[in-house]
Amino acid sequence: MTKSATEVMQDVIVAAVLDGMAALKAASRGVPNTMLRDISAIHANTTFADLPKELQDAITANVRAAFTRLLREGYAVAPRDLVPRVPPPAGREPRTGPPRRDRSPGGKPHGAGRGRPSKPRR
Numbered sequence: 001m002t003k004s005a006t007e008v009m010q011d012v013i014v015a016a017v018l019d020g021m022a023a024l025k026a027a028s029r030g031v032p033n034t035m036l037r038d039i040s041a042i043h044a045n046t047t048f049a050d051l052p053k054e055l056q057d058a059i060t061a062n063v064r065a066a067f068t069r070l071l072r073e074g075y076a077v078a079p080r081d082l083v084p085r086v087p088p089p090a091g092r093e094p095r096t097g098p099p100r101r102d103r104s105p106g107g108k109p110h111g112a113g114r115g116r117p118s119k120p121r122r
Helices: 005-027 032-040 053-072
Strands: none
Touching: 005 032, 005 053
């Protein structure tokens, strides 16, 4: 049985995170304060070049492994320009106009009816 793309990507990401943590441990050479400093230095604007060499190597290896795994599981990985566009099914026109409002399964907008409870009727 083949795995869904979501399951494959979850496996790939979990493996990448665990490998990244091991790489950070290796970069700190077993010194906890150094590892904590390296982790604290990582933030939203950190670039690939700012990461420790061991972590860069782990990320590079995991990217290659992810593509290999996707191909092995039967998924095609190609640039967007090379993939032919499939037209929408007949009878379905693309939706234009203002976006639809989010509605809960009960038909009310999310958050409707919340707040102060109504008084019981007599």
